[in-house]
Amino acid sequence: MSIETLSTNSAFGGTQGVYRHRSSATGTDMTYSVYVPPHADGAKLPVLWYLSGLTCTHANVTDKGGFRGACAEHGVIFIAPDTSPRGDDVPDDDAYDFGKGAGFYVDATQEPWAAYFHMRSYVEDELPALIAGQFPMADLNRQGITGHSMGGHGALTIGLRNAGRFVSISAFAPIASPLACPWGEKALGGYLGPDRAAWREYDAVALIEDGARAGALLIDQGDADQFLVEQLKPELLRDACAAAGIDLTLRMQPGYDHSYYFIESFMADHIAWHAERLKG
Template identity: 65%
Template sequence: MTLQTLSESRAHGGIQRVCSHVSAATGTEMTFSVFLPPAAQNALSLPAVIYLSGLTCTHANVTEKGEFRAACAELGLIFIAPDTSPRGEAVPDDPAAAYDFGLGAGFYVDATMAPYATNYRMWSYVADELPQLLAASLPLDLARMGIMGHSMGGHGALTLGLTYPERFRSISAFAPIVAPSQVPWGQKALSGYLGEDRTAWRAHDAVALVESGARSGEILIDQGSADAFLAEQLRPELFKAACDQAGQPLTLRMQAGYDHSYYFISTFMADHLAWHARRLAT
């Protein structure tokens, strides 16, 4: 798989790139961004964090608004931001062109339902293909990777991290969808991509995973108290209850007055990156 560099800029002594490649997982061209801290100029291997974005987003949202580069430069972290779904003229979208399904809303699953099963394979793309691709050309230590995300991407970070604790040694999230089986966004996405058999949904529901025995190290979640989606779509109290019952370590911080936007994310981004760096240090 050949990587094409679409843009490259200096930032905080490091390099911010936007790249594309043809994905074997999705069968489409995929675009992502990667920030290489100054330490990448000489280091043989560095820890990395994958950031998964939310509904309607691409790689560009966090790249332009996430304010992660200064912290990554100081901490020596590689920061990787993939797209949220496959794209292209032949890729099926929501028939009603809704924002919460189809393009921009891949929900980080491998779809099994037609017509989405061919391209909507973001689970395999994030878990396997993208890290392996980057490790072949960058000083990325596959044994020191963390995963984080926002909203739909927080859902992806929690489910991928809990499923593959040996691959993702640290997990954090901003305003994640923790129980997609129990909320409208998730019910629409999981039924559309995986079908109506709810037993298949459990592998992509963080609450269900913890209830079924999945474990990781301590998880960090920040949630704004003024988030318009808090009560109907996010439900962090469900994840806290499941973690408390199972003994899964969790730090859930309710941030007074913050909403669902990148103003919220950028405020606490450095805290999250420091959290990951401590856990990926050795």
């Protein structure tokens, strides 16, 4: 598979790269960023995936996430894919919370979305296989996953569905239960159709209720987040984890909103938390 290097920059002794390839999952060109920290020749490094939120691309966290120093310190590769397929032929919606930039990490079944919107398959299958070939130092036996908002939803659901693959799961201000909020109702209904039973594999709370388990979860949530009450609802995840006996650390951070200032403030904590669990 042909991979185009769009940019590389030295940072904290490692290399921040941005790459593009033709995706078979989405039928479009897809762009992603990878930070490889400094390491000895022949070393194998754990991998942390970061999934971004509504309206974002790989660039938001790459430019504003503040992760490279901590990744260099702990020896963790950091990978950030895009949030949806893009291109002139890709269908879109006038609203920010559906269509391009709002893939919700699902495999769409409804037209016109089903032809392109396969972000679940892209993140779970295609991109990891690409990374394995492109970065031989990446140890895909040691993977963690995190994300923000819609990407927090993606991290939780992908991590819970693939518990044998992801050693560690965390999130920043995740959409805890898309079945129970306007963002989720719109996205899952539009991409998957009206049968709410088909939505459950894309809802962290429903997955836990249906038997999915994780060793531990770390969630940071700002208490001044403008989306907290209507869209995010971390209390639903807290209650589901309590009922299932899942070790959830839910940290309500006073004064923090939904922005990348919030993410940057706690990114190093999350990387250290993942690194501890991803030790070889």
